[in-house]
Amino acid sequence: MPSGPIVAGIDFSECGGAALDAATELAVALDVELVLVHAFSPERYVPALMGDAGSELMAEAHAERSQDEAIEFSQIWAERAREGGATVRTIAEDGDPKELLIQYASEEKASMIVVGTHGHKGFKRFVLGSVAEALVRDAGYRVLVVPKRSKK
Amino acid sequence: MTVLVAIDFSRQSRKALDWAIDYAVARNEDMVVAHAFAGSRTALGVKDGHLDPIGQVEAEMNMGDAVELTGKWSQDARDAGIEVTTVAEKAKPADFILEQAQKAHATIIVIGSRGHGALKRTLLGSVATKVAAEATCPVVVIPPSED
Numbered sequence: 001m002p003s004g005p006i007v008a009g010i011d012f013s014e015c016g017g018a019a020l021d022a023a024t025e026l027a028v029a030l031d032v033e034l035v036l037v038h039a040f041s042p043e044r045y046v047p048a049l050m051g052d053a054g055s056e057l058m059a060e061a062h063a064e065r066s067q068d069e070a071i072e073f074s075q076i077w078a079e080r081a082r083e084g085g086a087t088v089r090t091i092a093e094d095g096d097p098k099e100l101l102i103q104y105a106s107e108e109k110a111s112m113i114v115v116g117t118h119g120h121k122g123f124k125r126f127v128l129g130s131v132a133e134a135l136v137r138d139a140g141y142r143v144l145v146v147p148k149r150s151k152k
Numbered sequence: 153m154t155v156l157v158a159i160d161f162s163r164q165s166r167k168a169l170d171w172a173i174d175y176a177v178a179r180n181e182d183m184v185v186a187h188a189f190a191g192s193r194t195a196l197g198v199k200d201g202h203l204d205p206i207g208q209v210e211a212e213m214n215m216g217d218a219v220e221l222t223g224k225w226s227q228d229a230r231d232a233g234i235e236v237t238t239v240a241e242k243a244k245p246a247d248f249i250l251e252q253a254q255k256a257h258a259t260i261i262v263i264g265s266r267g268h269g270a271l272k273r274t275l276l277g278s279v280a281t282k283v284a285a286e287a288t289c290p291v292v293v294i295p296p297s298e299d
Contacts (some may be wrong), residue, residue, distance in 0.1 A: 022290045029179045105191060112292075117285065128285040136281050136293045142171070143293045145284040 005033035005113035006144075009101045009131065010077055015116025019146040020077050023114035024084035024145065032111060034086040036078055040070040055084040058070050067094070098134045105141050114144040156184040156258035156281070158249045159225055164264025169225055169293045172262040175292075176234045184256045185226040187240040189218040190246035215242060246282040253287060261291045 008023035010016045020036070027034040074090040081088045093100055097119065107115050108123070117131035127143070135143045159165040169185070191293055200212050213287035222240040229236045253261050265280040284291040 028174070031178075126286050130279055132284065133281060136284060137278075140295050142295065144290055145293065146290040147288060 003030075003032055004109040006030075006107070006112045006114055007033050007035045007037055007101060007105045007108055007110040009116075010036050010038050010074070011097070011116070011119050012070060013116060013119050014123070014148045015118045015129070015146060016129055017077075017149055019114050019116040019144075020081060021084070022144060022146045024081040024086045025110070027081075027086040028084065034081055034088045035108055035110070036081065036088060036090045036102060037072045037097075037100055038070050038077075039095050039100045040092060041064050041094055041096075054056040056133070060120055064087070097114070097131045098139075100130075101135065102139055102141070105139070110141060112142040112144055113139060114146065117147045142145040153179070153180075153259045154182045154184060156186055156253045156254050156256055156261045157251070158245070158261065158263040158279075159185060159200055159222065159244050160186050160190070160245070160264070161187075161221055161225075162264060162266065164266060164294055166225075166264075167170065167294075168262045169228065169279040171294060173229050173232050173234065175260070175262070176229070177232055181259070182235045183226075183229050183237070183256065184252060185219055185222060185238045186231070186249055186252045187222040187238075188245040189215055189240060190242075190244040190245060215240075220229065245279045246286070247287050250286055253289065259289055261287055261289060262294065263291065264294045265296055 001019060006023050006027045008019060010020050023034055040059070043142050070092040076093045078088045078090045089099075091104060101113050101115070111133055116129070117132050119131055132143070132145050135141070136145065155172050155176050157169050160168055172183060175181070222241045226236045226238045237256070241248060242248050244291075248264065249261065261283060263280050263283055266278060280291075280293045282292060
């Protein structure tokens, strides 16, 4: 069993929480480090329901907050993983989730990438979210795909 | 708790079995080794966008061979001290894996990905992605490039 760390993509979605917990369990079971990668991008912080009017202004405000929020969010979830017994590092960066996950998996010589079936872009039953789909198809890494309601 | 590993006798599915064995030993879990006998080489070839030598082997195999081979692969898990159940049936792979995982109350599914052939952009969906999308438990997908 390779001993490279597990690189887990985490976000605000329900699947992200399930992915974090599954990654924590696995890291503990396999006795490897857990690296949490939170990819954030300012536009994702703009609520979908927002109309055109004023959205630019709002987007700016969101962008300013997003990095601080991303770091704070990552710390909260890192704590949750530590409580589960894992050794954790966090990375919060502005960028594309798939590319960041592959980049860090490569840098860390990861033994696995963990992601939720769906990110915050919405939940469609029986269809993989775009990040999970892309990783499973192209990454060349073992990928643990975790659904919203993971049976324990 | 139970780990379900899907095998089709390809190299990737051997990697899947090996990973599942390590995992089951580390967590002291039971295992279900599941094989869906697809039988048709054409179907496999079309799915991957190229002729797959594994498909060729399977086309020449009959159900009895598949059952025997499933048993042989399962033995490696038993030799590692794992309690193993084997299931091998003529069935649609993704549906069969999902069904068996439900039945066994699997807490994790391990499956190899065949990767993509020339038609990867047009032929969406593989057994692994379908299983990962529809399973109610986490799914480990083992990539084709892994050595």
